Amino acid sequence: MLNSFFTLLIVFAFCVQSTAQTCNLNISGRLTDETTSEPIVYGNVFIKELKLGSVSDTAGNFKIQGVCPGNYHLVISHIGCETIEYFLNLRNDTVMGISLDHNHHHLHEVSITAKLKERSIQESQTIGKQDLEENGDKNLSTLLDQMSGVSSIKNGSGIAKPVVHGLYGNRLAIINNGVAQSGQQWGVDHSPEIDPLSANEITVIKGVGAAEYQGNSLGSVILVEPSRIEREPHLHGSGSYFFESNGLGNGMHFSLQQYENVGLEIGWKVDATVKKSGDNRSPNYYLRNTGNEEANVALQFEKSIRKNWIMDAYLSSFNAKLGVFRGAHIGNLTDLDEAFNRSEPFFTQDKFSYEIEAPRQQVNHHLMKLHSMYFITPNQKLEFTYAVQLNQRKEFDVRRGGRSDIPALSLDQVSNFGEVKYLSDFGENWEFKTGVQVNHTDNTNVPETNILPLIPNYVAIEYGAFGILAKSWDKTTVEIGGRYDLENRNVATISNSVPRSIIKYSNSYSNFSAMSGVSQQLVKNWKLLGNIGFANRNPEVNELYSNGLHQGVSGIELGEVTLKPEQSLKGTLSLKGKVKNKLFFEALGYYQVIEDYIFLNPSNEVRLTIRGAFPVFKYEQTNASIYGLDFSTVYQITSHLETKIQYSYLKGDDNSQGIPLIFMPANNLYGALTYDVKNWNLGRGKLENIELQVNNRFVFEQTHILPSQDFIQPPKAYNLIGAKVSAERQAGKFRFNFYLRAENILNTVYRDYLNRQRYFADDLGVNIIAGINAKF
Amino acid sequence: MRLLLLSFVIVFVSCKKDDPLTPTLPIIPNEEEVITTLNYTLTAPNGDVVLFSFKDVDGDGGNAPVVVNGALDTNLTYSGKIELLNETVSPAEDITEEVKEEGDEHQIFYQFSNPDLGTTYTDADANGKPIGVSTQLITKGTSSSTLTITLRHTPDKNASDVASGDISNAGGETDIEVTFAVDVK
Numbered sequence: 009m010l011n012s013f014f015t016l017l018i019v020f021a022f023c024v025q026s027t028a029q030t031c032n033l034n035i036s037g038r039l040t041d042e043t044t045s046e047p048i049v050y051g052n053v054f055i056k057e058l059k060l061g062s063v064s065d066t067a068g069n070f071k072i073q074g075v076c077p078g079n080y081h082l083v084i085s086h087i088g089c090e091t092i093e094y095f096l097n098l099r100n101d102t103v104m105g106i107s108l109d110h111n112h113h114h115l116h117e118v119s120i121t122a123k124l125k126e127r128s129i130q131e132s133q134t135i136g137k138q139d140l141e142e143n144g145d146k147n148l149s150t151l152l153d154q155m156s157g158v159s160s161i162k163n164g165s166g167i168a169k170p171v172v173h174g175l176y177g178n179r180l181a182i183i184n185n186g187v188a189q190s191g192q193q194w195g196v197d198h199s200p201e202i203d204p205l206s207a208n209e210i211t212v213i214k215g216v217g218a219a220e221y222q223g224n225s226l227g228s229v230i231l232v233e234p235s236r237i238e239r240e241p242h243l244h245g246s247g248s249y250f251f252e253s254n255g256l257g258n259g260m261h262f263s264l265q266q267y268e269n270v271g272l273e274i275g276w277k278v279d280a281t282v283k284k285s286g287d288n289r290s291p292n293y294y295l296r297n298t299g300n301e302e303a304n305v306a307l308q309f310e311k312s313i314r315k316n317w318i319m320d321a322y323l324s325s326f327n328a329k330l331g332v333f334r335g336a337h338i339g340n341l342t343d344l345d346e347a348f349n350r351s352e353p354f355f356t357q358d359k360f361s362y363e364i365e366a367p368r369q370q371v372n373h374h375l376m377k378l379h380s381m382y383f384i385t386p387n388q389k390l391e392f393t394y395a396v397q398l399n400q401r402k403e404f405d406v407r408r409g410g411r412s413d414i415p416a417l418s419l420d421q422v423s424n425f426g427e428v429k430y431l432s433d434f435g436e437n438w439e440f441k442t443g444v445q446v447n448h449t450d451n452t453n454v455p456e457t458n459i460l461p462l463i464p465n466y467v468a469i470e471y472g473a474f475g476i477l478a479k480s481w482d483k484t485t486v487e488i489g490g491r492y493d494l495e496n497r498n499v500a501t502i503s504n505s506v507p508r509s510i511i512k513y514s515n516s517y518s519n520f521s522a523m524s525g526v527s528q529q530l531v532k533n534w535k536l537l538g539n540i541g542f543a544n545r546n547p548e549v550n551e552l553y554s555n556g557l558h559q560g561v562s563g564i565e566l567g568e569v570t571l572k573p574e575q576s577l578k579g580t581l582s583l584k585g586k587v588k589n590k591l592f593f594e595a596l597g598y599y600q601v602i603e604d605y606i607f608l609n610p611s612n613e614v615r616l617t618i619r620g621a622f623p624v625f626k627y628e629q630t631n632a633s634i635y636g637l638d639f640s641t642v643y644q645i646t647s648h649l650e651t652k653i654q655y656s657y658l659k660g661d662d663n664s665q666g667i668p669l670i671f672m673p674a675n676n677l678y679g680a681l682t683y684d685v686k687n688w689n690l691g692r693g694k695l696e697n698i699e700l701q702v703n704n705r706f707v708f709e710q711t712h713i714l715p716s717q718d719f720i721q722p723p724k725a726y727n728l729i730g731a732k733v734s735a736e737r738q739a740g741k742f743r744f745n746f747y748l749r750a751e752n753i754l755n756t757v758y759r760d761y762l763n764r765q766r767y768f769a770d771d772l773g774v775n776i777i778a779g780i781n782a783k784f
Numbered sequence: 785m786r787l788l789l790l791s792f793v794i795v796f797v798s799c800k801k802d803d804p805l806t807p808t809l810p811i812i813p814n815e816e817e818v819i820t821t822l823n824y825t826l827t828a829p830n831g832d833v834v835l836f837s838f839k840d841v842d843g844d845g846g847n848a849p850v851v852v853n854g855a856l857d858t859n860l861t862y863s864g865k866i867e868l869l870n871e872t873v874s875p876a877e878d879i880t881e882e883v884k885e886e887g888d889e890h891q892i893f894y895q896f897s898n899p900d901l902g903t904t905y906t907d908a909d910a911n912g913k914p915i916g917v918s919t920q921l922i923t924k925g926t927s928s929s930t931l932t933i934t935l936r937h938t939p940d941k942n943a944s945d946v947a948s949g950d951i952s953n954a955g956g957e958t959d960i961e962v963t964f965a966v967d968v969k
Contacts, residue, residue, distance in 0.1 A: 337957055338957050338958070339936075339956075339957035339958030339959060340958045340961055342934075342961055354956075406937065406938060406957065407817060408817060408886065408889075408890075408959070409817065410886075411817060448804060450804075450807070450808075451807070453811075455810070455811035455813065457813060458813045458815060458816055459813060460813060460815065460843070461810060461813075464807075464810065465807040465809070465810045466807050467805055467806060469804075496805075498805060498806060498807055500807045500808070500809050501810065502810050502813075504842065504843070505842050506841055506842045506872060508812045509812075510809055510810060510812070556843070616848065616849055617843075618819055618820065618821075618822060618838060618840050618849065618960050618961075618962060619961055620961035620962075
């Protein structure tokens with residue numbers, strides 16, 4: 009488990025003879041499936057430098073003969089697997105055992121196998137590098153909402169935050185590179201400041217609690233993990249470009265890396281992304297001011313100090329300018345009512361523009377992480393992490409008197425995080441992990457807005473400690489974990505009455521959480537997973553101290569200083585398996601009760617202001633329950649044709665009041681039919697791993713809500729049709745990957761319940777995305 | 785590379801302050817953009833003045849606003865004037881000037897529940913479209929009705945009937961919306 013450092017590919021190579029010096033060396037071996045250990049048939053092994061290759065036979069064996077000694081890059085590819093490269097210093101006849109993560113292909117879409125690895129046995133789904141690359145136009149949230157049980161809360165198209173099992177924002181921890189993402193997570197219109205293109209894989213743990221991670225979580229966790237620097241002495245890199253028709257978006261990503269494994273033992277990697285798009289178009293009109301601009305860079309260093317001691321550093325900078333649909337910026341309830349009653353919203357137009365003006369957001373997020381891993385013995389390691397994050401958020405409104413260039417909200421948040429972790433494998437398949445964490449957050453309003461701030465200034469210091477113990481038997485794994493958190497917060501806010509004065513508050517919370525799970529292999533390839541966890545979430549500053557008009561939602565929001573932490577008990581049960589290598593399925597059921605669930609309750613009070621009358625919403629607590637089912641299945645119709653079906657069902661209830669919970673994702677059903685061709689010979693060279701797909705997503709109407717709970721009825725059900733073509737090609741040292749994707753092909757007019765823009769305008773029309781990735 | 789690392793550290797460290805447990809005290813903003821008060825004065829031909837006033841000094845929350853309603857005489861032509869103030873600052877700031885300066889981005893609308901009553905605009909912005917700070921009101925009959933005064937920011941003044949005072953196609957966003965009781969005797 010400790011060496012899962014080298015993920016995806018487990019290669020062991022050993023010498024057979026040590027005599028040959030001429031060009032008669034053989035590279036042979038066997039390709040197997042990492043999870044099932046079954047042979048991989050018709051897998052491709054290719055020596056880049058020599059343009060020489062071999063295809064594995066029915067037993068998974070391959071052989072490349074007559075190779076000179078030297079340094080080579082092997083490209084190992086197989087349909088349904090992520091293509092990987094392996095560096096080989098060939099001196100002798102070499103036999104290799106290569107296990108490919110064959111289910112990776114299914115994982116992004118279905119997640120048939122649980123990727124246990126170093127992770128807990130909670131339910132998880134992963135999006136791999138190839139999918140990240142083929143969806144370069146998407147943001148973190150819209151990438152993940154293809155999974156069952158995951159959706160996006162959006163504000164237009166560029167601002168989106170992920171929702172897992174009905175929870176989001178402060179109830180869902182996002183761990184970027186091992187560090188809890190710190191920023192303004194309280195608003196529904198704040199998207200996480202993460203560039204998915206610099207990640208290697210993104211995992212959603214649909215869990216019951218996060219023993220290992222600090223940061224608020226009432227169950228689920230999103231893990232964003234950058235790729236490790238490959239232990240390759242040569243300069244390697246990749247470049248990609250995409251174009252999208254809706255919004256005339258363009259994006260580029262580059263990465264370069266090298267590992268000096270003689271002498272210095274140092275590796276580096278650099279990632280850079282730029283994106284720009286303009287006004288999006290719904291089927292009948294352009295949505296003014298919906299463009300985005302983004303420029304990100306990430307630097308990674310890794311150094312082996314000794315064989316058992318590795319140090320690494322990660323620096324990243326995320327910078328985005330996000331337009332907010334002009335027609336969604338309203339003054340009061342009369343404006344909102346008027347917006348509802350218009351067939352075509354205000355501020356739509358016939359012409360396209362790249363211009364981004366107020367209302368807009370400007371977000372910068374910088375992260376520096378220093379990390380060190382020390383192996384005390386091969387079975388015990390210590391990890392040290394220190395990370396600093398600087399999050400700057402400026403939001404610009406349409407303002408009078410030339411003030412639209414002065415932010416209406418300007419917040420700086422600095423977080424310092426330190427962690428020590430110890431991991432040990434001992435006895436007969438026992439694993440123990442423990443750690444302590446401390447996090448300091450300093451949130452400050454930059455006094456440039458000339459507006460009363462929505463969020464107070466505060467300093468929070470959190471101490472945490474956790475322990476996880478796991479034991480595996482032949483067919484069973486049991487895990488138990490717990491954590492303790494102590495948070496002290498000092499707050500300074502400005503009074504709402506005149507003359508204005510400064511009011512100070514202090515609060516302190518201490519919480520225990522605990523979770524445990526069992527994984528049980530039933531028959532061959534069938535597995536049952538059960539988890540149960542108890543977790544807490546402290547009330548956030550906005551829930552405690554908001555006091556005033558939240559113009560974006562046309563309501564006056566009143567915080568409640570006496571709010572208690574939320575307490576959650578969640579259980580999940582899943583069954584996954586496959587039948588005759590043809591039918592893969594996974595079903596996950598979950599039930600969560602949250603005591604003292606904090607929500608904005610519309611009161612009967614209407615408050616008169618000079619802007620008009622506004623309804624008053626108060627932060628209150630209730631007992632809530634959320635339950636649902638995620639189901640996915642893949643059926644291999646022929647060896648080239650597969651079909652996939654995915655269904656998410658969710659229901660949320662306010663049990664104290666006997667009414668539904670608002671803002672819960674609607675149920676949805678997704679289906680895809682994929683046809684793949686291994687090779688297609690063109691005149692010069694060939695295309696490999698060609699994939700053709702048509703897909704269909706049906707989103708039901710959210711009917712589990714009362715008319716009195718929203719300004720207007722939730723939108724009707726809708727159906728979107730999409731298609732995708734992708735292929736790979738080796739050309740000299742370069743390996744190319746091409747893709748063409750179409751979304752909402754029929755230009756269907758629809759609105760989505762979780763998109764706040766639904767009050768004002770239709771969602772996006774047809775979008776065609778074309779992209780190319782090249783690796784060397 | 786190390787230099788780069790170091791420079792990052794310096795950038796981050798320089799953001800820190802002395803006491804790690806005390807938040808930075810917020811600076812009370814000069815809320816220069818706030819409108820607390822709308823005064824609508826109607827002057828009769830004989831010089832009599834009727835005042836309609838809406839005042840909410842502490843802004844969107846806190847205490848309820850103070851509303852002053854007025855009574856008008858019938859069969860008269862009143863000249864109307866709007867005054868907008870920010871009384872959170874002392875002395876009070878006159879926002880009317882700001883609205884007039886950005887006249888092309890603003891328009892004030894007057895909606896009476898009694899269809900017999902109506903205002904006409906007597907001012908214009910740089911494009912010759914009304915702003916609505918200066919108006920004229922002709923009273924007829926006797927009635928008790930309501931008047932809603934709305935200030936719209938960035939309305940579409942070219943949309944149908946907007947220039948003659950019809951708010952329904954104006955768009956933009958509402959900066960002020962206040963309702964008064966109007967008695968005509």
